[in-house]
Amino acid sequence: xxxxxxxxxxxxxxxxxxxxxxxxxxxxxxxxxxxxxxxxxxxxxxxxxxxxxxxxxxxxxxxxxxxxxxxxxxxxxxxxxxxxxxxxxxxxxxxxxxxxxxxxxxxxxxxxxxxxxxxxxxxxxxxxxxxxxxxxxxxxxxxxxxxxxxxxxxxxxxxxxxxxxxxxxxxxxxxxxxxxxxxxxxxxxxxxxxxxxxxxxxxxxxxxxxxxxxxxxxxxxxxxxxxxxxxxxxxxxxxxxxxxxxxxxxxxxxxxxxxxxxxxxxx
Numbered sequence: 001x002x003x004x005x006x007x008x009x010x011x012x013x014x015x016x017x018x019x020x021x022x023x024x025x026x027x028x029x030x031x032x033x034x035x036x037x038x039x040x041x042x043x044x045x046x047x048x049x050x051x052x053x054x055x056x057x058x059x060x061x062x063x064x065x066x067x068x069x070x071x072x073x074x075x076x077x078x079x080x081x082x083x084x085x086x087x088x089x090x091x092x093x094x095x096x097x098x099x100x101x102x103x104x105x106x107x108x109x110x111x112x113x114x115x116x117x118x119x120x121x122x123x124x125x126x127x128x129x130x131x132x133x134x135x136x137x138x139x140x141x142x143x144x145x146x147x148x149x150x151x152x153x154x155x156x157x158x159x160x161x162x163x164x165x166x167x168x169x170x171x172x173x174x175x176x177x178x179x180x181x182x183x184x185x186x187x188x189x190x191x192x193x194x195x196x197x198x199x200x201x202x203x204x205x206x207x208x209x210x211x212x213x214x215x216x217x218x219x220x221x222x223x224x225x226x227x228x229x230x231x232x233x234x235x236x237x238x239x240x241x242x243x244x245x246x247x248x249x250x251x252x253x254x255x256x257x258x259x260x261x262x263x264x265x266x267x
Contacts, residue, residue: 028132028247030105031076032112034059034260047113056261059083063260076260077102081244088240091191096237098244103254106263122211122218132246138239140218141232143209144195191236193229196222 033050037043045053059079066074078100089095116125122139129139195209199222204210212218225232255264 028105028249029077029081029102029244030247030249030254031080031102031257031260032105032108034076034080035108035263036261037110038262041108042110043108044110044113045108047110049113049115059260067258072256072258075102075104075254075256077104077249079260084240084244088191088237092233093191094233094237096241098241101248101250103249103251104257104260105249105254106265108263116208120208122208122215125208132243134239134242134246136217137221137235138242140212140221141235141239142243143212144191144193144232144236191233193226193232196225196232200226 032044033053034056035043035045037046044050045056059076062079062083063074063076066079081098081102082100085096085098116128116139120128126136126139129135134142198204199209199213200219202210202213204213212222225235257264
C-alpha cells in the first residue's frame with residue numbers, strides 16, 4: 001500500500017520513518033504524534049522535536065483506502081509502523097518482519113514528546129532512550145534517520161523563522177549548527193552511512209549528533225558502520241523493531257481511530 005503513494009510524494013519515505021522515531025513518547029508507539037491540536041488541547045505533533053514532521057496527508061490517504069476495505073480494523077499506529085518499515089526498505093535498508101495488532105492511543109499531549117532535542121547531551125539523550133528500553137547502540141543508530149532528507153535544514157528554517165521568540169527559534173539556537181554541507185549527500189533519500197561520515201568529519205547538523213564523535217563507544221560504532229554498511233542497515237532494522245514495540249497498546253486498550261488526526265471521542 002505505502003509503495004503506491006511514492007509517485008505522488010517522495011517525502012513519505014523520510015517522514016513516515018521519522019514519525020515512528022519521534023513517536024517514542026510516554027504513551028509509546030500509539031500514533032499519538034498524528035493527532036491534530038484542538039481548541040482545548042495542544043497535541044504531541046506541536047512539540048519542538050516534531051516540528052519537522054510532514055507527509056501526514058499520506059498517512060491519511062493510506063488510512064482512507066484501508067477503511068474502504070476493512071473499516072475499524074487497522075490502526076493508525078500499525079499504518080505508521082508499516083509505512084516506516086516499507087520506507088526503510090525503499091530507501092535502501094533491509095526488509096524486516098514487523099508484528100501488527102497495535103491500537104491507537106486516546107491521548108496526545110505536547111508535553112509527552114520526549115525525543116531528544118538538539119540541546120541534549122549524549123548522556124541526557126541516552127537517559128531518555130533508556131526510559132523506553134533502548135540503549136546507546138539504538139540511539140547512535142536511529143539518529144541517522146534525518147540525514148536521508150536533503151531538505152531538513154530548509155524545513156527547520158521554515159518551521160522556526162527569525163520572527164519566532166528566541167527560545168523556540170531553532171535556526172538561531174547554537175545547539176543547531178545548520179550546516180548545509182552536513183546534509184548534502186550524493187545519495188538523497190537513501191539510508192546509508194553518510195551521517196556517520198559527517199560525524200567523524202565534524203560536519204554534523206545538530207550538536208547532539210556531533211557529540212557522538214566525542215564519545216569513545218559511539219565514535220567507534222560510527223567507524224564500524226562506515227567500514228561495514230551492512231552492519232548499520234542490519235542494526236537499523238533491529239532498532240526500528242525495538243522502537244516499534246515500545247508501549248504498544250493491544251486488546252481492549254486504546255482504540256482504532258476512524259481518522260488518524262483525531263481521537264474518536266474527541267480530546
